[in-house]
Amino acid sequence: MRPTVHDIAAEAGVSLATVDRVLNGRPGVRRQTVERVEKAVHRLGYIRDLTAANLARRRIYPLVFIIPSGPNSFMRVLEAEIASAMQRSPIDRTSIRIETVPPFDPDAIVRVLDAIDPKTVTGVALVATDTEEIRAAVDRLIDQGVQVATLVSDLPGSRRVHYCGIDNIAAGRTAGNLIGRFCAGRSGKVLVVAGSLKLSDHMDRASGFAAVLEAEFPDLAIVGPVETNDDADTVGQAVGAALDADPAIVAIYNLGAGNRGLIEGIAARPARRLSVVAHEVTEHSRRALADGVFDAIINQDCGHEVRSAIRVLKAHADGLDPLSDQERIRIDIFLKDNLP
Amino acid sequence: MRPTVHDIAAEAGVSLATVDRVLNGRPGVRRQTVERVEKAVHRLGYIRDLTAANLARRRIYPLVFIIPSGPNSFMRVLEAEIASAMQRSPIDRTSIRIETVPPFDPDAIVRVLDAIDPKTVTGVALVATDTEEIRAAVDRLIDQGVQVATLVSDLPGSRRVHYCGIDNIAAGRTAGNLIGRFCAGRSGKVLVVAGSLKLSDHMDRASGFAAVLEAEFPDLAIVGPVETNDDADTVGQAVGAALDADPAIVAIYNLGAGNRGLIEGIAARPARRLSVVAHEVTEHSRRALADGVFDAIINQDCGHEVRSAIRVLKAHADGLDPLSDQERIRIDIFLKDNLP
DNA sequence: GCATTCCTGATTTACGTACCTCAGGAATTG
DNA sequence: CAATTCCTGAGGTACGTAAATCAGGAATGC
Numbered sequence: 001m002r003p004t005v006h007d008i009a010a011e012a013g014v015s016l017a018t019v020d021r022v023l024n025g026r027p028g029v030r031r032q033t034v035e036r037v038e039k040a041v042h043r044l045g046y047i048r049d050l051t052a053a054n055l056a057r058r059r060i061y062p063l064v065f066i067i068p069s070g071p072n073s074f075m076r077v078l079e080a081e082i083a084s085a086m087q088r089s090p091i092d093r094t095s096i097r098i099e100t101v102p103p104f105d106p107d108a109i110v111r112v113l114d115a116i117d118p119k120t121v122t123g124v125a126l127v128a129t130d131t132e133e134i135r136a137a138v139d140r141l142i143d144q145g146v147q148v149a150t151l152v153s154d155l156p157g158s159r160r161v162h163y164c165g166i167d168n169i170a171a172g173r174t175a176g177n178l179i180g181r182f183c184a185g186r187s188g189k190v191l192v193v194a195g196s197l198k199l200s201d202h203m204d205r206a207s208g209f210a211a212v213l214e215a216e217f218p219d220l221a222i223v224g225p226v227e228t229n230d231d232a233d234t235v236g237q238a239v240g241a242a243l244d245a246d247p248a249i250v251a252i253y254n255l256g257a258g259n260r261g262l263i264e265g266i267a268a269r270p271a272r273r274l275s276v277v278a279h280e281v282t283e284h285s286r287r288a289l290a291d292g293v294f295d296a297i298i299n300q301d302c303g304h305e306v307r308s309a310i311r312v313l314k315a316h317a318d319g320l321d322p323l324s325d326q327e328r329i330r331i332d333i334f335l336k337d338n339l340p
Numbered sequence: 341m342r343p344t345v346h347d348i349a350a351e352a353g354v355s356l357a358t359v360d361r362v363l364n365g366r367p368g369v370r371r372q373t374v375e376r377v378e379k380a381v382h383r384l385g386y387i388r389d390l391t392a393a394n395l396a397r398r399r400i401y402p403l404v405f406i407i408p409s410g411p412n413s414f415m416r417v418l419e420a421e422i423a424s425a426m427q428r429s430p431i432d433r434t435s436i437r438i439e440t441v442p443p444f445d446p447d448a449i450v451r452v453l454d455a456i457d458p459k460t461v462t463g464v465a466l467v468a469t470d471t472e473e474i475r476a477a478v479d480r481l482i483d484q485g486v487q488v489a490t491l492v493s494d495l496p497g498s499r500r501v502h503y504c505g506i507d508n509i510a511a512g513r514t515a516g517n518l519i520g521r522f523c524a525g526r527s528g529k530v531l532v533v534a535g536s537l538k539l540s541d542h543m544d545r546a547s548g549f550a551a552v553l554e555a556e557f558p559d560l561a562i563v564g565p566v567e568t569n570d571d572a573d574t575v576g577q578a579v580g581a582a583l584d585a586d587p588a589i590v591a592i593y594n595l596g597a598g599n600r601g602l603i604e605g606i607a608a609r610p611a612r613r614l615s616v617v618a619h620e621v622t623e624h625s626r627r628a629l630a631d632g633v634f635d636a637i638i639n640q641d642c643g644h645e646v647r648s649a650i651r652v653l654k655a656h657a658d659g660l661d662p663l664s665d666q667e668r669i670r671i672d673i674f675l676k677d678n679l680p
Numbered sequence: 681g682c683a684t685t686c687c688t689g690a691t692t693t694a695c696g697t698a699c700c701t702c703a704g705g706a707a708t709t710g
Numbered sequence: 711c712a713a714t715t716c717c718t719g720a721g722g723t724a725c726g727t728a729a730a731t732c733a734g735g736a737a738t739g740c
Binding site: 342344345346357360363364366388389390391392393394395396397398 | 695696697698700
């Protein structure tokens with residue numbers, strides 16, 4: 001049988017109340033007594049029963065998700081995943097609130113972060129643009145004892161406890177490798193389309209992609225990156241213009257959003273034979289893959305990201321460390337055959 | 341506040357004991373009263389607090405994993421993942437036992453299955469070969485109220501509650517698609533290496549692969565499948581012999597184990613330019629991918645499979661249904677750039 | 681020497697559920 | 711009509727932990 005606080009009390013020769021004080025770091029225990037209890041804990045291999053503890057203290061974990069508003073499909077899928085996690089709140093003792101903020105607006109994020117009450121919120125997960133003010137606001141929250149995790153795009157240099165997302169440099173490299181191989185032998189140009197190079201994830205993908213092409217596929221030259229602010233129509237126009245202007249383009253890598261526009265741009269020029277790699281499985285990209293318009297999609301499982309964020313924030317709030325294997329978000333490659 | 345049994349009792353105008361009898365399906369309650377209670381449950385949206393319930397009944401979930409013994413790297417990794425899950429047993433209230441059985445020996449599996457005591461075991465996860473006797477033994481266990489899930493390889497036609505693994509036809513198709521694209525333009529032959537075509541997963545991969553090549557890459561002809569019983573040395577010899585005998589081979593798909601042998605066979609013939617796709621990330625295959633010997637690895641995340649099996653068995657034991665999204669095992673494609 | 685503070689023990693209640701016992705009324709059986 | 715069975719209520723204890731209260735002893739300060 002697993003040892004309980006009663007066993008610890010007996011083993012250490014102290015009362016239950018003292019064990020409780022030590023275990024929960026409350027004051028009022030002499031240093032020697034603390035050590036006696038800690039030794040007993042160690043000797044018996046005591047592990048606190050978190051479920052019983054949470055029951056006794058009627059604990060719930062109030063969490064806040066901060067994500068961009070706007071039409072970006074990926075973000076809306078993310079929001080749906082959060083909503084679906086909210087339905088399980090009674091089971092996993094969470095209380096989740098979603099805050100949407102205008103995209104590309106650091107100040108709005110800072111305002112939401114600063115409005116968070118550390119007394120009533122245990123954890124925050126946010127999709128952040130990489131700016132100094134946000135970094136500072138995150139660190140302020142951390143100082144107040146709130147657990148903060150970044151979602152989808154990281155905030156390097158901040159003290160966030162965890163990043164729930166993929167390594168975007170590696171994602172860019174993966175795209176480069178795919179396009180390089182799919183173009184096997186053909187030489188020509190690759191059009192790179194991005195949302196905004198001010199987003200660290202987009203920047204990372206672009207540089208990873210460029211590095212692989214340069215090192216391993218010298219016959220392919222990069223055109224771009226073209227910036228589109230993740231707007232589908234802008235993507236469509238940019239792609240159309242580039243294709244018309246440059247017949248040497250044999251491949252397209254869209255590392256940002258706006259796949260609908262990309263698909264339309266390609267569909268309008270059926271004579272071109274192109275290798276196309278894009279990001280994120282959404283309604284549009286899924287169909288494009290099935291139809292052979294896209295050759296591969298690089299994906300991050302945002303359901304996994306949301307569930308992982310919740311687990312990680314809870315674990316940190318309890319002073320545990322999460323399972324790194326389980327929380328690592330993979331860079332999924334989907335061809336039409338392994339689409340889930 | 342979430343409603344409790346007390347609220348249900350008050351709402352239904354019955355005593356706590358009666359609510360308890362209804363909720364736990366115990367006898368001694370008139371049909372009308374049962375309905376009154378059930379209506380109250382529904383009206384208040386009562387959800388039983390599983391953690392409190394498990395605490396009260398001191399519940400643990402005794403689980404058994406049945407996996408093949410022998411040197412197969414993938415199975416050893418699987419075993420390590422189970423061992424790692426065992427370390428978390430106190431936290432997730434499981435008690436896990438591993439039973440290893442000689443590979444390719446259906447009778448041994450049946451013996452282990454039949455030796456399971458339904459009174460002391462709530463769930464079983466097994467890596468099964470697809471035979472009639474095993475199917476029957478699984479169904480016997482199900483009839484005794486034991487939850488059974490298949491792991492890695494499914495048992496279609498049995499009444500197992502869940503399959504924790506990938507769609508192997510789709511995996512084979514994915515391999516076909518990759519090899520077809522990697523060989524872009526080159527025509528020639530593809531050597532297919534399998535462990536045993538009596539394993540349904542191997543059979544499925546082979547047929548998925550063949551279907552895609554035939555439909556989409558008619559310039560590539562299949563040689564094989566060669567059967568190797570998943571033995572690395574046999575794989576090495578078979579690959580060497582095939583390459584020496586047939587200079588038209590431009591690609592290899594190893595859909596089974598024994599990657600070490602495959603790597604050796606290829607390394608001994610450095611002049612050949614080959615596209616190679618294999619399964620499962622292990623120590624050997626990881627290095628081969630990094631070194632450019634393999635072009636891609638198709639993988640199933642066996643840590644995920646094990647954790648998923650545990651979650652699913654527990655959920656079914658509690659009469660809940662698991663999150664299908666979370667429990668779906670993806671067909672991972674790894675290039676050297678997105679290797680975790 | 682007395683009050684104050686600090687440390688500790690003892691005891692109790694609570695969390696939400698399971699499960700047990702006991703008692704009594706209603707309904708059924710003979 | 712008595713005996714039996716079925717249904718229900720009341721009440722309690724337990725699970726492992728948190729947290730509160732009260733009390734008493736030791737150490738400290740003045």
